[in-house]
Amino acid sequence: MNQYPLNPVDFYEDFLSFLRGIEKYGDKPAITTYTSEKEAVTRSYRQLTEDVYALAAAMREKGWQGWHVALAGENSYQWVVAFFASAVLNCPVVLVDIEQSVETIAQMLETADSQVAFASASAAELFAQEADMPKLPLVASGGEYGLPFTSLLEEGRCLLKEHDHFFDTLPAEENLAVIAFTSGTTSASKPVMLSRKGVLHNASSSVAMVATGERLFASLPFYHTYGLTCSVLGPLIVGTHLCINGSLKTMMRDLRLFQPDTMMTVPLIVEMVHRRLAAASQERGLEEELNHKARRRFLRRLLFRKSWKISKMKFSRKCKSSSVGEHIFCRRSLWS
Numbered sequence: 243m244n245q246y247p248l249n250p251v252d253f254y255e256d257f258l259s260f261l262r263g264i265e266k267y268g269d270k271p272a273i274t275t276y277t278s279e280k281e282a283v284t285r286s287y288r289q290l291t292e293d294v295y296a297l298a299a300a301m302r303e304k305g306w307q308g309w310h311v312a313l314a315g316e317n318s319y320q321w322v323v324a325f326f327a328s329a330v331l332n333c334p335v336v337l338v339d340i341e342q343s344v345e346t347i348a349q350m351l352e353t354a355d356s357q358v359a360f361a362s363a364s365a366a367e368l369f370a371q372e373a374d375m376p377k378l379p380l381v382a383s384g385g386e387y388g389l390p391f392t393s394l395l396e397e398g399r400c401l402l403k404e405h406d407h408f409f410d411t412l413p414a415e416e417n418l419a420v421i422a423f424t425s426g427t428t429s430a431s432k433p434v435m436l437s438r439k440g441v442l443h444n445a446s447s448s449v450a451m452v453a454t455g456e457r458l459f460a461s462l463p464f465y466h467t468y469g470l471t472c473s474v475l476g477p478l479i480v481g482t483h484l485c486i487n488g489s490l491k492t493m494m495r496d497l498r499l500f501q502p503d504t505m506m507t508v509p510l511i512v513e514m515v516h517r518r519l520a521a522a523s524q525e526r527g528l529e530e531e532l533n534h535k536a537r538r539r540f541l542r543r544l545l546f547r548k549s550w551k552i553s554k555m556k557f558s559r560k561c562k563s564s565s566v567g568e569h570i571f572c573r574r575s576l577w578s
Contacts, residue, residue, distance in 0.1 A: 248450040257329035267481040296398030297327035307331045314338035315362025316488035320383040324360040334418045337465040354421045445475035455503030461487040473506040
């Protein structure tokens with residue numbers, strides 16, 4: 243079996259070390275989201291870590307340190323900040339699958355012993371209005387229910403101005419980092435407990451084996467471990483610029499606007515993208531031309547794979563470096 247060199251990457255034991263580690267990227271863009279008017283809202287690594295520290299300070303002041311924190315809502319910048327702030331305070335984070343039924347969500351919250359919830363506007367409305375939902379302290383990133391996320395963030399910023407060494411006296415690390423739930427495809431969703439070291443080492447190992455590029459498009463739900471590990475934690479460790487998409491309705495729009503190097507996805511989304519491209523090409527009368535190009539590209543990929551397997555050394559010498567061949571192979575297989 244061939245041995246390939248791993249990408250250089252930092253490994254972290256806890257989330258406070260993780261945040262202090264990514265501070266080195268400073269003003270480099272960290273996360274971009276798009277408004278309904280297609281305007282880009284970009285936060286740097288410096289802004290991200292400052293917001294996390296501010297939210298953590300406010301949570302600690304309210305006595306939520308060590309509580310089980312439920313995160314419910316679509317992918318968003320606020321979701322990421324709430325996750326890291328909870329993790330810094332050694333709060334086990336409960337990943338709530340908002341696509342489930344009301345009864346299932348309520349059961350998730352109770353099974354995981356949730357004590358406070360951070361939610362999107364739609365999830366906050368669900369939490370507040372449904373009688374079956376456990377009544378928890380609620381922080382909402384929008385809407386009319388719960389404590390506004392922005393208010394809590396501003397409260398934390400004021401606390402940090404008063405106390406420069408707010409995180410110097412954190413308690414002993416709690417090993418439990420995340421409580422995730424199985425998809426429930428064949429039976430009821432079951433909780434899975436993940437350790438801090440396990441989550442962080444898994445994220446670092448993922449980017450050690452697969453380079454994410456400079457710009458990554460993240461549309462997979464963060465309440466699934468694949469989306470959280472490979473679309474958020476791993477890319478941030480290596481200083482990647484993320485585009486967070488929270489809705490399938492705006493996925494194609496955000497994808498065009500952001501123009502990423504890499505897209506974390508699953509076959510279902512790839513098929514959807516293919517169908518939309520096919521429909522657009524047919525509408526514009528480009529179907530035959532694209533099919534011809536696709537057939538030529540397939541033949542090139544087939545020949546490339548054969549040359550890769552049979553005469554790797556010859557190809558490597560021709561490219562002066564085997565890494566060049568790997569790069570081309572990855573790029574062609576990604577966009578073809």
